[in-house]
Amino acid sequence: MIANILTIAGSDPSGGAGIQADLKAFSARGTYGMAALTALTAQNTRGVTSVHQVPATFVAEQIAAIFEDVRVDAIKIGMIANAGIAMAIADSLRPHVSVPVVLDPVMVAKGGHRLLPEDAVSALKEHLLTLSALLTPNLPEAAALLDEDVATDREQMIAQGKALRLLGPQAVLMKGGHLEGAESPDLLVTAAGHQWIEGARIETANTHGTGCTLSSAIAAEIGKGATLPDAVMTAKAYVADAIAASGHLEVGSGHGPTHHFHALWGDVTKT
Numbered sequence: 001m002i003a004n005i006l007t008i009a010g011s012d013p014s015g016g017a018g019i020q021a022d023l024k025a026f027s028a029r030g031t032y033g034m035a036a037l038t039a040l041t042a043q044n045t046r047g048v049t050s051v052h053q054v055p056a057t058f059v060a061e062q063i064a065a066i067f068e069d070v071r072v073d074a075i076k077i078g079m080i081a082n083a084g085i086a087m088a089i090a091d092s093l094r095p096h097v098s099v100p101v102v103l104d105p106v107m108v109a110k111g112g113h114r115l116l117p118e119d120a121v122s123a124l125k126e127h128l129l130t131l132s133a134l135l136t137p138n139l140p141e142a143a144a145l146l147d148e149d150v151a152t153d154r155e156q157m158i159a160q161g162k163a164l165r166l167l168g169p170q171a172v173l174m175k176g177g178h179l180e181g182a183e184s185p186d187l188l189v190t191a192a193g194h195q196w197i198e199g200a201r202i203e204t205a206n207t208h209g210t211g212c213t214l215s216s217a218i219a220a221e222i223g224k225g226a227t228l229p230d231a232v233m234t235a236k237a238y239v240a241d242a243i244a245a246s247g248h249l250e251v252g253s254g255h256g257p258t259h260h261f262h263a264l265w266g267d268v269t270k271t
Contacts, residue, residue, distance in 0.1 A: 003031040003223035004071055007216060008063065008089055009078030009106070010039035010051070016257030017043075017209030022076055022216040024260035029220035029238065034070065036062035038089075039081040045208050045252025056084035063092040072099050074223030076216050077132075079106040080116065083123035090127035100133040100222050103169065104215035105141045121145070129168035134228065136215045137164065139178040150178065154185065154196075161189035171228055173218075175211065177201075188232055195229060197236055206246035206256035213258055214239045238263075 005026045012018035019035040026033030038059055040052040066072065075093070080086045093101065105124060107116040116124070125145060129135065142160050143150040145167070151157045151174075161174040174187040184201040187194055217235035226234065245262035259265075 003073040003220065003225075004034065005031045005074050005076065005216070005220050005223045006034045006036065006063075006066060006072050007076045007078065007219075008036045008038060008059070008080075009076070009104075009212070010041055010081060011037055012041060012043055012209070014044040014208075014252060014257075016045065016251065016255075017212045018078065021209040021212040021257070021260070022078065025213045025216035025238075026220050028260050028264065029217055029224075029235075031073075031220040031223055034066055034072075036066065038085050039079055044254065045256055046254035051081065053081045053085070056082075056088040059085050060088040060092045063089070067092075067096060072096070074219040075099055075101045076219040077101060077103045077128065078212055078215070080120060080124060080128075082117065083119040086120055086123035087127055090131060093131055097131065100219075101131050102134045102136060102215050102219040102222065103128055103132040104136045104211055105145060106211070107141050107144055125167060132169040133222070134171045134173060134218065134232075135164060135169040136173045136175065136211070136218070138175045138211060142174055152179070154179075154187070157187050158189070158194055161187050161194065165189050165191075173232055175214070177207075177210075186232070186236060188229060190228065197233055199236060199240055202240065202243045204243060204246060205254070206243060206249070206258060208252075208255040208257045210239060210243065210258060213242065213260065 007022035010018045023033040042050045139151050157174045161172045164172045171190040176185040184199045186197045217238050218231050221231035242258035245259040
């Protein structure tokens with residue numbers, strides 16, 4: 001059986017992040033992807049220039065239409081845009097609490113553009129965290145959710161990961177890409193304790209949409225039936241390979257995208 005995975009997120013017309021990255025990751029991981037849009041953005045590899053928010057009622061209608069007709073095996077939530085949309089998503093998903101949710105708290109774009117106002121952060125914390133099987137913040141996002149300084153070492157990552165789990169999600173994946181050094185460790189915090197998932201840092205500017213891609217790959221693996229630790233490790237390895245292969249793409253002049261289909265296309269170079 002092929003798993004059906006739903007993303008609830010914003011759109012990136014340049015194709016590297018948002019629902020475009022989510023759908024690519026779902027497909028690359030052997031699942032069927034669906035999308036409910038929360039926002040349209042005008043952006044490229046150099047940054048976001050504007051955001052058009054979808055009415056909250058229409059976001060709810062999109063989600064309802066999917067659940068009325070299609071089996072949903074896992075859900076990824078990305079950019080929620082505003083507080084009204086956050087509450088609409090929560091109301092739409094409460095009747096479906098058996099479906100695991102991976103929540104990627106998209107708050108700031110790579111170029112520094114803030115994507116989530118303060119009231120939306122509060123709504124996310126109040127209405128969505130308790131519905132989440134996994135929360136996947138990077139270190140600045142984790143700090144913003146806790147109103148603390150950004151973690152700069154592993155001990156602080158552990159403390160903030162545990163603090164975030166107390167806010168409601170069943171588990172937290174602290175993404176350590178912002179740490180200094182040659183390594184890029186992630187930390188999985190669950191009720192059973194914590195587990196480091198190690199990884200080498202790949203020196204490249206092609207990191208656009210890595211957070212979207214990782215959370216979507218995790219959702220795909222969960223939807224396929226993997227345990228949470230296995231889903232996270234498989235997804236992290238997939239994203240690392242996608243980043244390593246990103247040099248085969250020629251997309252934009254800023255933070256380029258990862259190569260979602262590296263394993264399917266092989267060593268494709270221009271002729």
